[in-house]
Amino acid sequence: MSKAQRGRFFEDYRVGETIRHAVPRTLREGDRALYAGLYPSRFALASSDEFARDCGLAASPFEDLLVFHMVFGKTVPDISLNAVANLGYAEVRFLAPVFPGETLSAESEVIGLRENSNGRSGIVWVRSRGVNQRGEAVLSFCRWVMVRKRDAAAPAPAPESMVPSLAPALAPEDLAIPPGLDFTGYDFGLAGAPHRLGDYTVGERIDHVDRMTVEESEHMIATRLWQNTARVHFDATAREDGRRLIYGGHVISIARALSFNGLANAQIVAGINGGTHANPCFAGDTLGAWSEVLDRAETPAPGVGALRLRTVAARAGAEPFPHRGAEGGWHPDVLLDIDYWVLVPR
Template identity: 70%
Template sequence: MTKTNPGRFFEDYHVGQVIRHAVPRTVAEGERALYHALYPQRFALYSSDEFAADSGLDSSPLDDLIAFHVVFGKTVPDISLNAVANLGYAEGRWLAPVWPGDTLRAESEVIGLKQNSNGESGVVWVRTRGLNQMGQVVLEYVRWVMVRKRDRDAPAPETVVPKLETVVDPADLVVPEGLNFVEYDDELAGESHRLGDYKIGEKIDHIDGVTVEEAEHMLATRLWQNTAKVHFDATNRADGKRLIYGGHVISLARALSFNGLANAQMMVALNAGAHTNPCFAGDTVRAWSEVLDKAETDAPGVGAIRLRLVATKGDSADFALRGEDGRYLPEVLLDLDYWALMPV
């Protein structure tokens, strides 16, 4: 009897199935240090205990995307080990801060299935929750993945396509307990632009770029315990290239957005997202953002800003997203729609 795990294939899923993912992980200051070494991250709330304390928190929590990457990594052996592509995200919310010393685990529920017309693969929708050591949900999101079939002749399951909200309602955004920006220090944060300084429809070129190195993306993927074959095994693709983990591009783009959005301190919701084209070592990632909406919160001095974050390889100054055919341009790597907290 074989003892190795080949991963799940499309026919191994059924709607309503709940998968508890293996290997809980305790996160510490080491994850923060490595995250800040891998990405040019400078948001003050995640860099300084003193800044966080002045904002009503006990100390600086770990970066939102550390929580996302750790939880995502837990799911890979069960959800996307045999994936063709990670297709999108929706209904994501950060529900509680993650602190050094917390232990994170993950579980996913299959909420949709649809076999592709070629009979060789299908799309699997899952709702994933990340929980801490107290059983508190700190993060939840939906993602859908195209997964290979083991047996092309296996019968297709009943098609179930979940109806997903296109945007998280601002009323459902969770502001961390105690957070307030009444005494917010613009100078220490790095910019003076607050919520009222941004206009809906405004686009911001974040100017800077980061060239992806093979060693760095491999370190990142190992750090998040992401075992997807396309990221590790150069023989898995016909071109002999290792595909950059899409979350690596998300973190690069979010870090680059500091230049122009330094006060968008905390990500609190993930409305939608698509990895639109592959990224490989040697590509230079740049980013631009579009302001989609703004909202109030009940926390003192805290507002919410909805942003489209676009990562590109090459020039980002023209804000180009799609061609005349409606498809994403080949230089566009990421199209991400999220809510962040910002001082009013």
């Protein structure tokens, strides 16, 4: 009997089961350096201990998306090893900052299943949670993924269809503010831009101007760094076209990094309301990004406000602010549409 694991297929899941994911990971400063080498991220709070201390934190925390990728990677062998594609996210809450030396582990609960009409795959919904070495939750998120069936003739797991009801958006009061965060003495010069919460208006659109070409080598480093073992990302034989699908989180981090030009004071990603990988991304694609301000809110933390943003990543050369096509579907050059909350000075 083979000891090698081939991962779960659609018919292997059951609604309500909890899956404890293997291999905890201790994050080091080297993880921060690799993240900075992969993405042109320049947000001051995650770059400088001194800046973070001036904002009331003990030290510079890791980028929120680095934590997301690391926890996400823990879930891949059990949730999406045999995925066709990761489809979307909802109810993503960053519950506590993570600092060098902390160890993260993860578990997921299966909250929904639906077989596709072709009978060869199905959609699996899970709620995943990342915890530190003290058992404290640092991240919680839902995602749904299209997973192949091992045997097209196999019956769908019972119940045959259960689609979870997910919140369309997090309310401002649902956002977890890092203890001690204080932007009353915020240094706008060191942060790189003068814009406060009140400088942004609902409905405003920001073209982030900068562009970044996706390289195969960088994507492969990122996928391995997060210990993401989904075959479509690193195995060129996993797709009929012989192309490796770029990990959607890689696109999210590129878009977040590009958004610095126009949103330099969006220091913390506090929550993600929803995200869709609208079209596949492949090596050689050049990405640009734009954002729309969806809402503004104050928080109880001194000097801290919250902005709700939609950021869209699209292939360079697309029309200005591409989003939906003429018939209401996704514009063919749109790769990512993500709706999220950030914390900014007010």
